[in-house]
Amino acid sequence: MHEITRELNVDLGDRSYPILIGQGLLGTADLTPWVVGSQVMIVTNDTVAPLYLESARACFPGKQVDTVVLPDGEKFKDWQTLNLIFDALLEKRHSRKTTLVALGGGVVGDMAGFAAACYQRGVAFIQVPTTLLSQVDSSVGGKTGINHPLGKNMIGAFHQPEMVLIDTESLQSLPAREVSAGLAEVIKYGLIRAPDFLTWLESSIAELLDLDQQTLAEAIYRSCACKAEVVALDERESGLRAILNLGHTFGHAIETFAGYGTILHGEAVGTGMMMAADLSARQGWITEDDRDRAIRLITGARLPDRAPPGMTPEDFRSLMAVDKKNVDGSLRLVLLTALGEAVITEDAGAGHLQDTLQAYCQPAV
Amino acid sequence: MHEITRELNVDLGDRSYPILIGQGLLGTADLTPWVVGSQVMIVTNDTVAPLYLESARACFPGKQVDTVVLPDGEKFKDWQTLNLIFDALLEKRHSRKTTLVALGGGVVGDMAGFAAACYQRGVAFIQVPTTLLSQVDSSVGGKTGINHPLGKNMIGAFHQPEMVLIDTESLQSLPAREVSAGLAEVIKYGLIRAPDFLTWLESSIAELLDLDQQTLAEAIYRSCACKAEVVALDERESGLRAILNLGHTFGHAIETFAGYGTILHGEAVGTGMMMAADLSARQGWITEDDRDRAIRLITGARLPDRAPPGMTPEDFRSLMAVDKKNVDGSLRLVLLTALGEAVITEDAGAGHLQDTLQAYCQPAV
The missing domain is CATH 1.20.1090.10 (Dehydroquinate synthase-like - alpha domain)
Known part of the structure; x- marks a missing residue:
């Protein structure tokens, strides 16, 4: 069963966007209508990648899809790890028309969102939260950022996604x-x-x-x-x-x-x-x-x-x-x-x- | 002679701001009307600090004025140097109502502006450009950012200042x-x-x-x-x-x-x-x-x-x-x-x- 059970529009004027919620959407939904250019960079971590990275790639038929896999954990929510995203974007020559995709929990969402806010002064991004907390929290609000040794979430930006895809099936792998x-x-x-x-x-x-x-x-x-x-x-x-x-x-x-x-x-x-x-x-x-x-x-x-x-x-x-x-x-x-x-x-x-x-x-x- | 010779309003809707241009404004102009809270962090470099830092401090009577002095040069327009600004803000416990002041040329303006765009997801900033290039270029446009080893200005944000102060006298120290x-x-x-x-x-x-x-x-x-x-x-x-x-x-x-x-x-x-x-x-x-x-x-x-x-x-x-x-x-x-x-x-x-x-x-x- 692959269907959109619920659809919600987050109303923010010209930065409004939809949240699509359903079972089995990862791997079957076509997200290309929300991709700005021809390039996609999926950002995920080493826990989520083995589970959902291939399914996520399948959501972007016909696009150049590159991936960057970060180490999993709040302790990596820092500049050094964020920089791995910039490295990947520049090495793969992503232009300012690229679209970043955050595939994972809150840490991945915060970091990929902040990378999207900053890369070439702002590019598009899509949220694919795979934990319940990130699905009900990070999907709405546009908060992105990283930690500083002297404070959590001290460095960041408000940056709204193009859309949010929530696959309830992804919760079956959650502890x-x-x-x-x-x-x-x-x-x-x-x-x-x-x-x-x-x-x-x-x-x-x-x-x-x-x-x-x-x-x-x-x-x-x-x-x-x-x-x-x-x-x-x-x-x-x-x-x-x-x-x-x-x-x-x-x-x-x-x-x-x-x-x-x-x-x-x-x-x-x-x-x-x-x-x-x-x-x-x-x-x-x-x-x-x-x-x-x-x-x-x-x-x-x-x-x-x-x-x-x-x-x-x-x-x-x-x-x-x-x-x-x-x-x-x-x-x-x-x-x-x-x-x-x-x-x-x-x-x-x-x-x-x-x-x-x-x-x-x-x-x- | 300390007077505002020219004043220009940069019209960007609710992010409009004035540019004040004149001779001898540094040290005499009162910039507190553009300070959002009670805290000010002046960001400058080790070339400009000995020349104008004291005068700049005098523009913020009655405020908590802290300073951070960066090494001078485009080669320091990187994350490590940017982080010195975040360190100073957090060590001096600046809240999200702080105001950053960029005192120097284009590199200082780009970095202080980007720090303002990111600190606690965005705080106010004031531009005090001291080179002719930054006065006629960085004063308008809201571009901020840092370099990445693989590209100049690849990481940044659009962030408009509260105001820009241009003291033409500061050009007398320019090569x-x-x-x-x-x-x-x-x-x-x-x-x-x-x-x-x-x-x-x-x-x-x-x-x-x-x-x-x-x-x-x-x-x-x-x-x-x-x-x-x-x-x-x-x-x-x-x-x-x-x-x-x-x-x-x-x-x-x-x-x-x-x-x-x-x-x-x-x-x-x-x-x-x-x-x-x-x-x-x-x-x-x-x-x-x-x-x-x-x-x-x-x-x-x-x-x-x-x-x-x-x-x-x-x-x-x-x-x-x-x-x-x-x-x-x-x-x-x-x-x-x-x-x-x-x-x-x-x-x-x-x-x-x-x-x-x-x-x-x-x-x-």
Whole structure:
């Protein structure tokens, strides 16, 4: 079965683009209508290449298709690895009419997108995300970039793709932990903006964990649609878009404490969203029932319900203080005022925050 | 005397910005109205810093002003040197509301502009060009970038400044060769688009070489205005903007043959424009009198009227064939149909081209 189950248009004026979602699209869909010139450079990594590179090549009949395979991992999201893409483009004499294709997860998407933003001052690119997290997160928003030793994603660009192709079948090769991590971001969209979607997720979480293809397509479609709405309202991230960071301030602290790579980003965000729900309830902004409902859904996605062993409230405080979201020193958090409604606030009470931190820190071993 | 002699608005919709031109502006002008936040990072090089860094700092009263001094030279226009800017921004904890200031020539402008385009996915920047070439070329167009070992300016972005400050006094520290090289680009604007300006230049060339401040301000103003018109019509360089490359295809061949750094870019362009005028006359598109007038003006600016010793027509042919302007293999040139009128053409006769190449290649030693 090779069909487009869902199609979404991301509305950004003259930079609008479609997201095509379906089962078995890799290798059968013809993506040449979105290729600007005659040259295509597929950027992938050494985990994804053996699985999908040949299928991806088949999406560009009649074009000059070159490939560059990067080492897999966030630790390679740096200039040296980015430069491998520029090397390949120049060695194969790609002109400014080339089209880059990002085939892989978020790291590949960020790097190929940034390479496309910079090569000859900007060329076209197509996203083919193969992890659930990148399908529901990187498909929309146009954020690209690399890390600097002094900060993640510090060097980058906003650069929109020509189109995004999401093949739900590619999730069958994904480790279960990464499926759960992706579901954390899916749940996030329900929590911040879509109460109906949240209800749907509660009844669909088992099918999603089982990788039911139709259910996945629906969840991805609704996640991308939700993010697209938020991004269309605030493309350059000046205000509203910050609600997409629900759970991320707590989550970043967890990731940093654990050391990047130990805990998956989505896992840390899952725990962080529980903490945000807990703090929202302590503030009296949502009921304890709603808090428990949110926590139950996140736990149901098999996400960790505690901070990592040994992490203390003091660790959270010091790590959250340097989080880049707090531009002027005060602690800015995304909290809930209802299930399906988020606010950006600096009004969280210090006592309530301390209570939440204590509740989610495990007793010292 | 510290006054703004000329002010030009570069009209790019919501990315429009002013160019202020005058004598003694460095150190007296208050540029804080164009600073987005409270932080400023001045990027300069080790030649310019001792001359103008303190004056530049004085333009930002009340702001946190940090500085980064790069090594001087085109050979440092690479990622390693660019990274010194990111290091400084992160070490001094500059937020995404920082403003970068490019103080120096074209290399500093290209690098600081590209750093501004990429830092936290884009921050504000201000151009303070201190060479004639950068004042009349980099002030308008938004091109930023760095070199790759396999090609010049291959990695970059379009990123418009908040404003440009041009202090004509800064040209007094410029070597005479660099003044002449800058005048090549000034003359170019007259040749491609402004017959009145060309006539004015013929009567003003001596004052320009003498660095008369008012005359310089006028020449810079009219050059920037001319480029701004072309760029406003074609911001992303899809067509018309290519006329700005008059003399550049020949010029790039000369620069490459001589080895970068031996011959200044403007010097090579000067010779290249003579060759373009000569070929235009051989085509019958301009009169021999007009050709001679163009050549006389370029020579009057003390620019070389011959290719470098040892360079042959065959050298030109092979080097021009790989020039990036020729996307589909045919030789595309900018030629003149009148003094003040340029066309992009692939119709130059092979015999005429050969005659021009022979006329400008010096006999073998």
